[in-house]
Amino acid sequence: MRTAQGTYRLRALAALLALLALGAPAMAKVRIKDITTLDGVRANQLVGYGLVVGLQGSGDSMRGSPFTEQSLRAMLERLDAKYARGASRTRNVASVMVTAKLPPFIRKGSRIDVNVASLGDATSLAGGTLVMTPLKGADGKVYAVAQGSVVLSGFKAQGQAAQVTQGVPTNARIPGGAIVERELEGDFFRKKMLVFNLKNPDFDTAVRVAAAINAYGRKHFGRKLAAARDLRAIFVRRPKGISVARLVAALGSLRIEPDAPARVVIDERTGTVVIGQAVRVSTVAVTHGNLTVRITEMPVVSQPAPLSRGRTTIVPQTFVTTEERTGNIAILAGADLQKLVSGLNRMGVKPKGIIAILQAIKSAGALQAELVVE
DSSP states (O other): OOOHHHHHHHHHHHHHHHHHTSOOOOOOOEEHHHHEEETTOOOEEEEEEEEEEOOSSOSOOTTTOHHHHHHHHHHHHHTTOOOOTTOOOOOSEEEEEEEEEEOTTOOTTOEEEEEEEEOSSOSOOTTOEEEEEEEEOTTSOEEEEEEEEOEESOEEEEOSSOEEEESOTTEEEEEEEEEEOSOOOOOGGGOSEEEEEESSOOHHHHHHHHHHHHHHHHHHTSSOOEEEOSSSEEEEEOOTTSOHHHHHHHHHTOEEOOOOOOEEEEETTTTEEEEOTTOEEOSEEEEOOOEEEEEEEOOEEEOOOTTSOOOOEEEOOEEEEEEEOOOOEEEESSEEHHHHHHHHHHTTOOHHHHHHHHHHHHHTTOEESEEEEO
């Protein structure tokens, strides 16, 4: 006798097989500048050490962070202020690391954002002000100077018996808090050979990018301009009579259809499954069922008979029951995995069950894709 639940599962399974017969939609075309980066056009990391002052008792303790006291004494000495070692017990100062990114082609006098992070045992940087801090590059030269009031996205409130913390109160930002003092030297505008690097390396995509650039070159300059060196780099020769900026702008606006690898990404912590369009499944039979074990503890009080000199005791009593749900089996041949997951959802399979099925299909050798488990 077929139940209503069984009939629903069979109908859902039939709908799944019908969905698997449909083809996958074509991938939309994208601009070349959205999938590539250009050699010589990148940001540079800057770092510096400084002090945040003006904190309301939430800064470093001088005993727990001795480097803060040393830095404070050195700063005051530079400002011609006398300071005796060990004389300060204030917690209104915190040692911080200041980091920033120097954008490409930025000019002297421009402003950039900086990040501020505590180094010592400060509990919060709220209300603090960063004192003038030089920011150096990997070559040891100062490229920017940071100073200003810090901005926090979190807070911390504490009492004698409880506390509430939101975000990270020892990490802050200063929008536009650094002024660029040195420019990066370069000859990008004189380059005769440009190199476009794919963000997602792939031979097919590299060839398509080169073909699109060559089609543009034949139309406007009467010759080919690009050649794909490998799965990542596309070399482009700049024609005479056109600037680098104009050529990069024109080539970046060209549209191609990138090729994506067959890949399935699984996050077991959150039950998230991300499936690429090119993923396919070979002929395989799939079924899934759940086994539930329920253990119930019902202790019983044992009362001795009158005048028996016995003692009242608690006797443990355990009931164990098992329940196994039925599962349907489906034969899949050349299936699109996106349709497979959609059908499994309609059959009532939860994300954890979908993950288990995908891992089992991969173990059986029927999943024609890379399986990435995070």
